[in-house]
Amino acid sequence: MRAILTLCWGNIRKRKLQNALIALLIALSALLVSTAFTVLMNTENVFEERHTAAQGAHEIINMTRGLHDERMVADWWSTQEGVTASSLIPYKPWTGLVYNGEELPNLYLYMIDTPPMPHGVNHPLPGAGPSQLTVPEAGTVWVPTSLAYKYGMEIGDELVFTAGAAPVQFTIGAIVIDLSHGGPFTTTARIWMNEADYLSTMGGLSTPEQYLVSLRYAHPEQSGDYWQRFEQALGSPFLEERVSFAELSAFYFIMNKVIGFVMSFLGLVMIAVALLTIGFTITDTILSNYRTIGILKSIGMTSERIIVTYMLQYGLMTVIALIPALIGSRLLSDIIIQNSLSFLKSEAAPVSVQALGVAIWTGIGMLIIILLCVILYAAKTRHIEPIQAIRYGMSESSHTHAHRHGTGTRLLDRWSVPAVIGWKHVTGNKKGAALIFLLMSITAAVLVFGTLLVTSVYRISETSAQWGYDDADIAIMVINADGMDRTEMQSYIEKDPRVLSLNWSGSAIGVVAQADGTQPTFSLPLTVVEGSMDEMGLASLSGRNPVLPNEITIGVNIARKLNKDIGDAVTIYIEGKPHQLLITGTFQSISNMSNIARITSDLVGEINPDAGFVQLRNQADSDEFVRQLNQRYSPVIQALKQEVLLDSVFKEAAAVLLIPMSMLALLFLAVTCLIVYSTCRLHIRKETKTYGIYASLGLTASDIRRALTSGIAGLAALGTLVGIVCGIYALPAVLRGLLSAYGIVKLPLVMEWPLAIGLTLIALAIAVSGCWLASRALDRTSLRVLVTDS
Template sequence: MAVMFKLSLSYLSKNKVQNLFITLLILLSTLLVCTSIIILANTGNQFNEMHSRTNGSHQILTFDKGLNDPQTVHDWWAAQNGVQISTLLAYQTLSGITFDGTDIPNIYLYMMNTPPPPWDVDKLVFAAGKESSSPAQGSVWIPTSLANSHNIIVGDTIQFKTGSTTLDLAVSAVVVDVPYGAPFTNTARIWMNSTDYQHDFSTLAGKEHYMMGIHFDDYSMSSSYWNRYKNEAGAPLLETKMEFESISSFYLIINQIVGFIMIFLGAVMMMIALITIGFTISDAILANYKTIGILKSLGLTSRATIGTYVIQYSLLSIIAVLPGFALSMLVSKFIINISVSSLRTGTSDLPVEGVGAAILVGLLLFILVIVFVIFYAKKARMIEPVQAIRYGMSEDENVAMAKRMNSPLANVASFGRLPISFVIGLRSLIRNSKNSVLIILLTSIAASVLVFGYVVLTSITGIDQTAAKWGYDNANIAAVVVNKTTFPRAELQNVLEEDPRIQNVGWQGNITGVIPSDVSSRNPASQSISLYLGVLDGSYEDFGFETLRGNNPERENEISIGVSAAKMLNKDLGDLIDIYIEGEKRTFIISGIYQAISNMSVSGRITVQAVRSVNPRYSDIDVAFINVINPSQAGAVAAQLNEQFKYSASIVTQKTLLDSVYTEAANILIYPMALIGLLFIIVTFMIIFSTCRISIRKENKTYGIYKSVGMTSGSIRSSITLGVILLSLIGAMFGVIAGVYLLPLLLEKVLSGYGIVQIPLVLNWWGIILFSCLSILAAAFGSWRSSKVIRQASPRILVIE
């Protein structure tokens, strides 16, 4: 045992730099894998904890269509056992908000009449400001999502547009409002003082609406309640019903994306680490072949020889795994805090779970290292002392190397036909075939990760280029209505018709379509489904709405539905579907199926004629889509129209609307993606440095001969680096293909649950090439630095060795 331990310490002290890099590699593998485990373990934990703490709603009923009496529905639910409900919450809607002199686009506001406590459902948690029973007069409570995304703090004043006037209200508190406080949302509940609410909205045109929250003791039983409601009321609920899945979706999406990607890439890095350790041991055995042979001839057993490597890498693993785990706690906490910042209260961090699972993963990594060490170190059993002393390797390996060096490829690489620098680099690659394969594999993986991260971020920041593929329109300008009752549609219509820069205009509203439970052939016992229906007065094709299959509706009896709705209802193109619209049943034929991240694709598109067959006076408008003849003028046209109609509509370019939502997502994703990319660059450098260092040591005599015949250290080092660059170039080419076409399939697995089954990618090939070259640079730098030993040694010493 003492001999084994001394030999292990000897190997550790002899190859300090190489062992340092192996330790760092194990550390980074532990960091990435444990971080991903903790993130996945906390994917729903933070939301579920806050939802439980606030006794959050599982469903939100919004009575905005006038099709059901709010009080009657509220009374029915109040009489049910096993559920808790909120009071009827009165509200009025606004769409215009200004902060610090700047309009905030794409924000839909529910101006709430704050009820007195106690609240049985959806209790508000104060994140900032003084806790009180209701906002003071002249002040409001705003959700954390709105405050965080626009840097609004307690004491700031916000202007709410109500038409020709504004409401100037101070922020007295920032609250966690679970149903309407998710990140990336464009909807917010603003909690007003009851006296302010009555006074400010009494003089405004517009109808007061109500909403209520329902909390089930057992959410899985919700369908039985709704079936009972349908039977007793004689019809399903015709108003808007928001499900728990929609409430939770945007709280979870970022962590799911990051965690899913990191667990895969962490597993890849772990595999690279284990393979690298195996290659290192194999090369170490080969480099010390004569020494091991002599020791075995002196009586050292094969088991003791293997034990020296086990002890060596056990010490390195212990040194690496513990700090790797500790760093993973810090990194995962940072990512979790920024991804669910809207659930944070005050300056305290959110509690982190999954530590036990991360410890088990760290232990598993340690065990895997030892298993791989034993597996590769078994080669030492086959060492024959005589062959080791004569060849410095086994006789079979000596014959195999001679065959490689005399192969047709090696013969092509002759001094008479190719430049010397190229020949030296190529023969080094042929001689060390395992290292060459590792370099290609490593640079391929590193390039794929870097390219994938770049493609994901550019696809989100450039979402305006693929908006239609995400389920949005592709119009140049959108005029978002501030107050529907005062919106001068006719006046805006006249202005747009007289403007020669305008190409066409479409008017879109929305209604809630209700699909009764017996429509779904897949699950007849399921509850009725509330389907968000976009209603367009105009052509869907003119404004760029796309479908995955089929076409958008053109006739009164046609509908296109989202992929999630099609899956839930087991429907396909050409099928018929019955939908209640404003209380009347209509039958549609499915003309198209599309994907949309909004409403998780539980939605549909119909024509305005379809609604007017039920309600001939329908003219509800949420937004006007405007196309200009020259897209470069969109910004100027939007600015002019916004100035003219600033009291009744928010008129901005489509890019402005999309950026208001997705810039925040990109800002959050950039940190974990940058971390992953940096780790893989570091790993690429470390492994190639280590493998090249081993190869150079084995070729000391050859390089000594090169220097003795007049070659400089720089030319030899350049030759070695050139060979690595050629291999890295091949690896980077494979990496680009994987990063652009294969790894995005991972992201589709996550986003399919949010209504996106085909990820719309923005491919900037110059940027893709640039990021793929980072892996080549890391490999080249690692090779160049490892060859520094050639410069430091004299030809005489090298030849003697």
């Protein structure tokens, strides 16, 4: 055992730089993998905790059209064994909210007549304010964290609601976690009101009352059976809106799934790099100590004991590297989770990160993988024959091969001496060169992909149509439909010479009945357009937008669900009437996971527009035209530029992505610099006498350093080009597979080329500087003296 420990310590002491580099690679791979798994696991755990605490809904019924007796619907579900149904919650839709003197854009409000808590299912949870919720006090409202945290609202702040005949002012009495309507990127918020305030404020509105019922199943997989029985009792398909659990929960998970994917993918790549480096190092160690191993075998040390020496060495290094890495992963995952799940935080129940189990299993898994790799490479010592090792310092076959004369190097006779030095520096250290090439490719891919991802979200207004939004220059949000003279407004806008087109959009609910009747119906949100979808800028992935009354385009997830394609027919109930419609196209939409369809206004009795969309002849007129519309028609409408609407939703996504992507970029830049430095330094030490010969021929140390650096620069540049291609094509392709379930099958990407090229040039400069720094030893050494040193 003493001999094993002595050999182990000797290997660690002799190769300090290589061992430190391997430990760093192990630490970084553990950091990335542990962080990714911690983020993914905690995202689901935190949501499940809140969902359980709130008696969260598995489905929500939203009755907005009066097509069924809402009391009968609520009573039927409340009597079902295995189903918990909420009380019938009345509300009225509202738009127009002013906070701190500014009207908040792109916001649809459900003004809730709050029943006494608890009301069965889907309770709001305390976020800030009272620790126990009963009903809002008179003159106060409860607002969701999705609204309060986004705009910095606090308890006691004043809110002004402007959609009625006169503005109404309320105080924030509580900030609540509203799981079903308060997720990331939502434009809908439920405002919980006192009953007396609701009646006095909402009672005068002509808008009909609408109702919500939340359902929680003891066995969610049996929901289809319940719906079949419900529709049999109803005597017809259910014609109102149903929202599934997948739709309720999807956007709590999407950002962390993207972050987790990127980090786990790169962590696994880093593990592969670490294993390759370990393999290279063990192989080099065996070759450089070939005669020593032969002597040890000749005096009785077995191959198994030699293998155990390497296992002990790398096992110890792994344990030392894992401890700070796993502690760091706890801190990094906490930062990511606190940012991405901020809407689930409360004063009484902060978002806690459970990372110990993930860290332990990650550490054990890493240790096992590394030890298996060590066994694989160290097993080469089994083939060492003591006699050959002592005589040749290598195997006899390798000795014979090494002493053959070749003519391959004659091709270098025509090159300049610096070019030969640079070429030899790369080809003479093939394993190190392969490692540098691989890392430069990975680093460039990370930088380009990170830039691509963040800028695509940040500049989503340039590709809005491909994400499922309109591409109009100006959106007119209808705040008070009762006070709006749409005919007069349309005439005023269309007469303006700056206007190219004006189209209106509303919403409806369709219901799809399966043809064979064996499956329950499902509700299908509909975008109803009065005018031209092409003029609005609504895009299709394939096919075209509907033009005729019997045409429809459907989201890609609906197409999958129905197994339908362009040219097929589908029967949809709209306002209680069946329509057989021809599918003319498919599209993708991130806002509702592509679970939506588009129809023309001919299929509904009367469109109640939610918004108008204006295309201008010159986009530069947008600011002035928005100002004029708001001056003339406010507070009946709110006119906004398209990018303002999109920024209100997606700026937070860009901010959440920015932190982890920036940290990944810095990590890979640092690792690349260290690996280039250590690899070049080790090779330069081995070849110092050769460089002494070049110095005796008249080359200065600076000439040799420049030659060495130019060789690494060429290798790094080649790796950078490969990485750029991977960052643009390979990584987005993998991410597209992840987002496919969310209804995005074609990523609309925007490349910020100056930024991406600038970052890759920085990576290239860092790699080159690593080689230049490693060659400083040549300036401090008299190379001519080394020629005579034996």
